[in-house]
Amino acid sequence: MNIEYPSDFEINESIGYICEKGKIKKHGFFVFLRDMTKGLGFANVFYGIMDAMLLTGFAFALLCMLSSAILEPNKQNSAVIASFALAPGVFITMFLLSYIKEKMSMTYSVKMTCKYTVNHLLAYRMFVFSLLGAVADAAYVLLICIKTDLNYITLLCVSLSSLFLFSLVLIFAVLRFNSIFAPVGLLIIWIISNGTLWLFVGDFYGRFLQQIPIWIYIVFAIMAAAVYINRLAAFSDKRRTIYVNG
Numbered sequence: 001m002n003i004e005y006p007s008d009f010e011i012n013e014s015i016g017y018i019c020e021k022g023k024i025k026k027h028g029f030f031v032f033l034r035d036m037t038k039g040l041g042f043a044n045v046f047y048g049i050m051d052a053m054l055l056t057g058f059a060f061a062l063l064c065m066l067s068s069a070i071l072e073p074n075k076q077n078s079a080v081i082a083s084f085a086l087a088p089g090v091f092i093t094m095f096l097l098s099y100i101k102e103k104m105s106m107t108y109s110v111k112m113t114c115k116y117t118v119n120h121l122l123a124y125r126m127f128v129f130s131l132l133g134a135v136a137d138a139a140y141v142l143l144i145c146i147k148t149d150l151n152y153i154t155l156l157c158v159s160l161s162s163l164f165l166f167s168l169v170l171i172f173a174v175l176r177f178n179s180i181f182a183p184v185g186l187l188i189i190w191i192i193s194n195g196t197l198w199l200f201v202g203d204f205y206g207r208f209l210q211q212i213p214i215w216i217y218i219v220f221a222i223m224a225a226a227v228y229i230n231r232l233a234a235f236s237d238k239r240r241t242i243y244v245n246g
Helices: 008-022 029-040 050-070 076-085 089-103 118-148 152-176 181-211 214-236 241-245
Strands: none
Touching: 029 118, 029 214, 050 089, 050 118, 076 118, 076 152, 076 181, 089 118, 089 152, 089 181, 118 152, 118 214, 152 181, 152 214
């Protein structure tokens, strides 16, 4: 007895149909956050990455202690550069560790066919990581201002602008290149570019950052954050059939 099996084309068509039917209906990003919190629970969204968050917290504490020991009142240019260059640190560390763990997981392909995919998890986490990064930046900037007598509000705006600039470029990179090398490459470029400027034209770089009006930092941070959230919604909605068929 001959059994007719479906062709590869028919299998892919069936997978595509099932995945499309199982996709989350498009809503606003904050509605998505609410529904996902209700559907999975906050603990499940962050299941398996608490070690990454604790490691990041430990690294941030070391950074604060090191900065407290090194910074002096007469090093204001260096302090401004540090607040700008290091602003994405907490955010990218937590995201990168979480991203790598998901990508390297043996169940990655299976998760990409579920109601809530890896992309949903990462989009949710990226939003929370950016908030945690903003809180960390606020604390770090306060430490810098205590050591150098810089204006706290101005320096906080510099730091948050940097954070959301980096976050925005990161989400575009991840959307364009679905690979671990995208965030790693962006981080390397960020470190090299800021490190080079700091090393060779540090005084000019610090003065330049201080001379930009505060309202420009505020407007830029708000706009970058808005676009970032919009792209997070697009990231969570990426077609999962790509991963199934791959």
